[in-house]
Every structure is written in C-alpha cells, then in structure tokens.
Amino acid sequence: MIPQRILMKFFDFHIQGRDHDSSLRLLLEASRLGYQGGVLVYPSERYPDLKSDLESLRENPELQDFEIARGVMINASDPRDMRRSVNKFRKKADVIYVSGGNLKVNRAACESRRVDVLSAPYTSRRDPGINHVLAREAARNNVAVELPLADVIGSWLKVRARVLEQFREILKLHRKFGFPLLLTSRASSIYDLRTPGDIMNLAECFGMESSEAEESLTSTPASILEDSGNRHLLIAEGVRLLPES
Template sequence: MAVFMDLNVSFLPDRSDLRSVVETAAHLGFSTIALNYVFEPTAKKKQEIPTPTPINELIDQLPVVQGRSRPIRVLNRLTVVMSDASHFRPNAPEYRRFDLLAVQPTSEKLFHAACMVYDIDIICVPMTEKLPFFFKRAPINGAIDRGVVFEVSYSAAIRDSTMRRYTIANAVSLMESCKGKSVILSSAAQKALELRGPYDVTNLALLFGLSDGDAKEAVSSTCRAALLHAETRRTASGIIYTTRSQQEAPQSSVDGETPAAKRAKPT
C-alpha cells in the first residue's frame, strides 16, 4: 500500500486553522505532511530566517491517518524565494532547524545554480505567473542526478482561473523537460478546503502531462526519495539529532526502520 505525502502545506499562525488543515490531510489519507515556512529576503532590510515551532506546541494530539493505525507525521520545511544569489546561504545554521530545504529561483541563472550547485532537497517551480525563463535539459538532468526533486503545487489552480492556466502551462513545460521524473506534487494549501486527496491529485497530474505511474510516484515514492535525500544531506553536514519529537520517535527513518536496526543488518 502506497504511503502518500504532501510536502508543502503552508504554515498557518492561527492554531485552529492549522489544526483543521492537519486533520483534513490525515482524513484524506496523507501519512506525512511538511509545514512550509517561506523566507523571501529583500535588499531593503535584513530579515531573520524563521524558526519552526515544534508541532507538539501547536497541536496537542496528532490525528490518526485514515486507513492506518498511526498518527500523521508532521515535518518542517523552509523555502527560500531567491531573486539574488546572496539570498541562499549554504552554511546558514538556521537551515538545520528544518527537515526539508527548498528554493524557489526567479531567474534562469538562479535556476541553473539550484539545479547544479546548491545543497537542497526541492526546487519549487512558480505556478502563479508566466515563467521568465525556459527549462533546459542540462541543468534539469544535473538536478535529477544529484537527487534533487522538482515541485509542482496545485492550490493556485483552485483559487483563480488565470493561475490555473499558468499552472498547467508551467507544469507541462517542466514535464516535457524532465520526462516526468523526479517530480513531486503538493498542495501549498493555505486552508483545509484547498487540500485534495491523493487520488484526486494523481488525476490532476494527468493534465500536467504525467503518466499514471509517474503521477502516483509524485505523491508517494518520489516524496519518500526527497525525505531520504534530506536525511542524507543533514547527516553529511555533520548534524546529529539527540532528541526527537513524539510523533517522529517510532519513525526515525523514512522507511520505518531505526538506524540501530539498519546497522544490525549484515552487509
């Protein structure tokens, strides 16, 4: 049975609204979601990278996933919106507070750097406007080889007809370049009504040019690969976690095995 994930749910400061989104995601069958903190630096003033709030301070008890016996897993993600190369700080200690690290480049030069250089997990493709550049095979293949995934979010298509046209056009352009590989589909939902179930999302992906198999992978196995990439990236950076939140303790590894169990396996 596939494990479905939505790795981009907007962080909401209102606890009631956030609880409603998390409960809806669990009811729809998502086993894992990531609360997305968006950081958009500007040249006018110095801005602080946000600090994620522990989920146990936001929600007393996590809801159980529909059809499963365990509560939903909630991760934290940071998305840096880049309009200048200086907006991404490779060694920023603040990045280490997050489970996932994503960038949203706004120019072809920055998109190329995100694909080929930056140590990140996800590249966001802006869905709400016409892209200022064309996708090229070389950087996209470079990102795929490095284990970085591309993200297409669908909630903008629900809010507005103009955004719907841009979303479909941008997504189709991306799929033509990456052949539907290394793509995740997420909601970027700002309220519970913008969430759609995993099978509705896979049907929507057909409009974006994905095959049936790639569409299912975009909300399951490719998301899992992104989490594994993030786990490896943090380990390679010398980050060692000594504590885990309650909901992560039984799932210390993405595939459900503890590190100790893996080390016990014969090589």
C-alpha cells in the first residue's frame, strides 16, 4: 500500500492518469504548484496499468518528496455492478471512487462502507444528486463527496451556473450532516491544474469559507488515506473482519 503518512499540507485528490509520461508531467506540475501529494486515478478497466507506472513514478528523484496514492474510478451501471467492482478493487487501490450521476448508484455509494469517494453526484442531472437521506448515509459511512473544479472551469456560462448552484446545495448538506467534502482539480493535463490558493479562491464563488476549502484540500484527504487501509475489513455498521494473524 502507500508509504508511511508524511506530514503534508495540500493534496490534489484526483489527478487523472493515462500513461506513465502524462502522469509524470501532471505530478511534477502539481508539485511545482505547491501540492505535497496527489491521487493518481485510473479507470477500473485500466487500473492494472497503474501498478507498473506507479513503481516507476515513485522511483523518480524529482518526486521523492511528493506522496502518490493509487485511485480507481468505478463507472457502474447499477448498484450491483458497483458493489461487485468495489469488492474487486478494495484491497488493490488506496482510494475507491464511484462516478456519480445515476441516483441508484449515488445511493449505493453513500450506503457503502467500502467506498471512499462519491465523485460528482450531480453529473448529467439538474439536481445535486444527493438529498438529506443520502447525505445522512454518506456521513454515517464516512463517504466523501468530490467536487471537481474541472466541471466549473471547463464549462460554458449556462452550464457553469448550474454546476455552481449544485455545489452550493451540496455544501449546505455537508454543513448540516457533516460528510467529508473534497475539492479536486480532476486534471487530465497540466493546464487543468490550479494552485491550492486558486482553488480556495474559486470555492468562494459557491459560498465556501476559506477554512472549509483548506480542510477539503488538507485534513480531509489525509483522513481518507489514513482510513482507507481498513475499509476492506468493514462489513456493516459495528461489524469488522479481523485481519489474518
């Protein structure tokens, strides 16, 4: 799994990996912009490629002080498909992401103690993709909701206004129920990356306080990574598998 936790400040929790060279460029740029770590996220069908890429990236002397975690993005057609994929990758990945949008999948992700992150639950929707019921479940199961800033930066005016409103609604639910909230770049090129300060300033556009934005880039990522190693042991509330001795 990932190396011993280091004291870090800022973490970009969603950098889209494609291959070794493009991932290297993204990670080097993230380091230059002021991050101390990042999650390299591959789609589930390409996740086996990440193992060899990651070994080489971690050996790169320019990234010795940059912590790299392994993430897998699960695109599920229904809750059963999601649970099957989560079980497949839970012991392999540091962070399990579920791509949001389908309301049934959104609910299944919020109800699962083996999911780390529900990504962009509002995708292809006019509502935020979660309500009070799902927000309560996400808080109970410690499932983070990801707000990728790429959906704001890369959208046209009308779409951008809708996404910002969806972000505001999710922020209200976060404040009321306390589920973890993440701000990420979801960068696929170096031009998608932003400094932590830029991301915090952008978060003010949908009502986030600076302390909330900083937490979503620092302590929340650190907490998720700290807890992820035990996720595969969690079966249900109050029930944990004992690790093999």
